[in-house]
Amino acid sequence: MFSDNFYPEISGISDSIIDTAKGLAARGHRINFYVPAHSKKNFLISNFEPKELDLGPNIEIFRIPSLPYPTPSKAGRLALPFLFTIRHIKKFKPDFIHVHHNFGAGIEALLVSKILHIPLIGTNHTPMSEFMKYGPIKSKWAERAMLKYVSWFYNKCIWVSSPCQAIITEMKQYGFNKESGTMSNPIDVSNFFPVDASVRAELKQKYKLSSRTVLYSGRLAEEKKVDDVIRAMSIVKKKYPEATMAVTGLGSGEEELKKLTKELGLEKDIAFFGYVEAIALPEFYQASEIFAVMSTAETQCISMMKAMSSGIPIIGANSWGLPEYISAECGYVVEPGDYKALAEKIIHLFDHPEEMKRLGHGGIEHVKNFSKENIVKKWEDIYQEKLDKKK
Numbered sequence: 031m032f033s034d035n036f037y038p039e040i041s042g043i044s045d046s047i048i049d050t051a052k053g054l055a056a057r058g059h060r061i062n063f064y065v066p067a068h069s070k071k072n073f074l075i076s077n078f079e080p081k082e083l084d085l086g087p088n089i090e091i092f093r094i095p096s097l098p099y100p101t102p103s104k105a106g107r108l109a110l111p112f113l114f115t116i117r118h119i120k121k122f123k124p125d126f127i128h129v130h131h132n133f134g135a136g137i138e139a140l141l142v143s144k145i146l147h148i149p150l151i152g153t154n155h156t157p158m159s160e161f162m163k164y165g166p167i168k169s170k171w172a173e174r175a176m177l178k179y180v181s182w183f184y185n186k187c188i189w190v191s192s193p194c195q196a197i198i199t200e201m202k203q204y205g206f207n208k209e210s211g212t213m214s215n216p217i218d219v220s221n222f223f224p225v226d227a228s229v230r231a232e233l234k235q236k237y238k239l240s241s242r243t244v245l246y247s248g249r250l251a252e253e254k255k256v257d258d259v260i261r262a263m264s265i266v267k268k269k270y271p272e273a274t275m276a277v278t279g280l281g282s283g284e285e286e287l288k289k290l291t292k293e294l295g296l297e298k299d300i301a302f303f304g305y306v307e308a309i310a311l312p313e314f315y316q317a318s319e320i321f322a323v324m325s326t327a328e329t330q331c332i333s334m335m336k337a338m339s340s341g342i343p344i345i346g347a348n349s350w351g352l353p354e355y356i357s358a359e360c361g362y363v364v365e366p367g368d369y370k371a372l373a374e375k376i377i378h379l380f381d382h383p384e385e386m387k388r389l390g391h392g393g394i395e396h397v398k399n400f401s402k403e404n405i406v407k408k409w410e411d412i413y414q415e416k417l418d419k420k421k
Contacts, residue, residue, distance in 0.1 A: 102251030194351030
């Protein structure tokens, strides 16, 4: 597996490919990661000790020399595609190379695949046209050129997946024509589950959250549109003055979001908890009533899936992958940027606790379809099918 996005950079992509690898390793497969080398500073930015991950038996991590790359996490690196991995891969003799990015590590993967005649499987996690809006070049010709490049790159693969159909549809508009399909990220929800009222009350007291709490958990970046949720809260509080919002996560947009919170007079009502360790993160879901995500750049949103597993309803933006995962049984979608509609939905749920309970239960059932075990088995079946065709 090749990816520019990997530990210690915090992201859903990194989490999902690690979970997939661990699941495959537990079933007897061998997986090597080829990912960028990180500096000590990158580890500290992400609140990790500067040491390599130990992912257990059957998994090895090979670090590729890299350069700093500007990402919202502030810990991004771009692998240098100078065939640093080729000797290692010759010795490893993999059946497939699975590429998760189409730049540094992705180009390395493509080159090695061609030279060693190893079939390439691809996953596109990124709505590139959306991210181009936040880059240094904001022109239509640059966007078209980038999308044509992405489609060209994935046309080099024998099979391509994406967490949402919207990504595949966009690639097809720019020349992509290989066999493809949607594939959810593996959702490890073993630690995310509902708790009874007494435990919920204790957690609310612990984190100083009210009986009407909205949660956002994830990276704090411009495309995540957390500001829309904050603006919605200023409306919600007109009817429910006690309402609070919990925000977990880090990112380049944190200071601007705190500034907006202050401008709206919500400093006492919106709490920024920063990076939360995995062992404590489920408590924030269990202490909340609603999960809101207005991001315009999600192919799935693992944080949202954890909310479903925790039994709380979802309100999300009608953008990219979110509506593909938010069913009528577990939440609502509103148009991107429409924070007034978001506020209306939050108020509606606070007004109708039975509806909140129904959607929460629906989420618990819905997310079972995307369990780590189910997704790992699907990947195993795909690999096996392609291996049989090879023979």
